[in-house]
Amino acid sequence: MSGLPNRKLRNAGIAGALGLGAALALAPEALPQERRSGFEFMSRESQVLQQDDTSNPGMLWVAEGEALWSARTGASGRTCADCHGDAAVSMKGVAARYPVYFAEQSRPIDLQGRINICREVNQNATPLPYESRELLALAAFIGKQSRGMPITAGDDQRLEPFRALGQELYERRQGQLNFSCANCHDDHWGRKLASSVIPQSHPTGYPLYRLEWQSVGSLQRRFRNCMVGVRAEPYPFGSPEYVNLELFLMTRARGMPLETPAIRP
Amino acid sequence: MARALINVPSKAKRGEIIEIKALVSHPMETGYRTGPDGGLVPRDIISRFLCTYNGEEIFSADLFPAIAANPFLSFTTVATESGRIAFRWIDDKGQAHLETAEIVVE
Known part of the structure; x- marks a missing residue:
């Protein structure tokens, strides 16, 4: 699947938003109607593995x-x-x-x-x-117990400053490679990093079974993966930065159905 | 710890082909990986998996290091009589496991 048509579409959408005078265009993140779970980027075989409880590890x-x-x-x-x-x-x-x-x-x-x-x-x-x-x-x-239910995170107004911190972390360039999360997951989703498709980073199925890990892992483990990938020093498990980032991503994924325990490649 | 998820239909008609699925919890350590100390992590895989239907062997498999962790085995058999379907597997640590499921054939 080529990511280029997606990108064109998205840019057209952003241009439209700017035309309306909206100030939302700072981060070119996916518009709500084109949000996609990582599930949709997987092979059919992996999707079947997730959907059948008798085979889902x-x-x-x-x-x-x-x-x-x-x-x-x-x-x-x-x-x-x-x-x-x-x-x-x-x-x-x-x-x-x-x-x-x-x-x-x-x-x-x-x-x-x-x-x-x-x-x-x-x-x-x-x-x-x-x-x-x-x-x-x-x-x-x-x-x-919440599988299939829409994500409702971020309702509480007191969470707003922490969500903003999470967003700031998401958009901050870091590591020796000097990449932010958004550099891949907003700007290049649907395209490939080596042989893997870059998803939109909606945490809809955690904790999930990653075939690469051959185990169930948490979202924090996934964050550490990406941080090591851009050669940044990962935060320790349980640090508030991860919770803020999770809060930002979950708020952004509001309305998408929860898939726990999901499968990802 | 959940050792396995076994899926056998609880009821079947005589002569019906039934599908049996077993998802076994196991690290399937290959023996080729190095640990934090630089030494090889000893191999620990399920070497043999066996399924019997009222004592009669209906399926068996030899497993090898290239098989991923938590192996999933799926096979079919003909429902002949009510009784017990037993699953046995043994790993490199010599640990033998047994899981059973009952089936009613009408």
Whole structure:
């Protein structure tokens, strides 16, 4: 698939927006009607792998998360289900609205951060390390409960300054190669970087199973991939920069259906 | 930890061809990769996978290092009688696993 027709179309759209006097043209990001999930850029075989739960390896993590949901943890001896009940009811739509504003610490938190706060405060358990199998399993299980629901992140007005920080990070050039996220994912989506298609960077399916990783991984792991790729020093796992960036991307992807656990190449 | 997701139809008509799917959780470490210390990570793959239908072998496979992590195996058989379909696999650490599924044939 050639990316050139897309680009022409998009430029025409931006020219139209400028003609209307809109001030939106600073970042040439995809217009809402032409937003595309990474799903659409995959091969048909990978799409089938994602759509069939019996072959989607992400479901192994979902099954593990389901077991952890009702496993006694920490000094309190409480399970997740003791407070939250049936996840199919209580967790429906939850992953679609994260990251949310956490008033007690006056900052946004992502779903993994929320799981760890719950563990510390309510279960008296140690927080799970980022990218640990257990944390990914719980996040995948909770995410699965919102599958197919539209993303609603960024509703809270208090999130706005953090979203702006995330956008600033997205558009900031960094690393030895001096690229911003937008340089590839806004300016060249649909075209190829080596043999891989550049997607629009909508985080619609995290945590997801990457064939390259042969494992489920979080959005933060994906961020680190790109940062290492442009030879920037990645932030440590759990740093506020990643949450701000996730917040910006999730707000930008509002209305797109959640696919957790997705497959990506 | 989820060891495998096994998908067998719970009911089938006698003589019907049924599809059986097994998604096995396993790292399938090739033995060719180096670890953080520069040394080779020891090979750990599922070497053999076997499926029996009421004790009779209906499918088996030898697996090799080029097979990706979390292998997915799909095959068909003819539903002959009600009973148990058992899945066994063994890896390089010598760990044997068993999963079973019941099928009702009418």
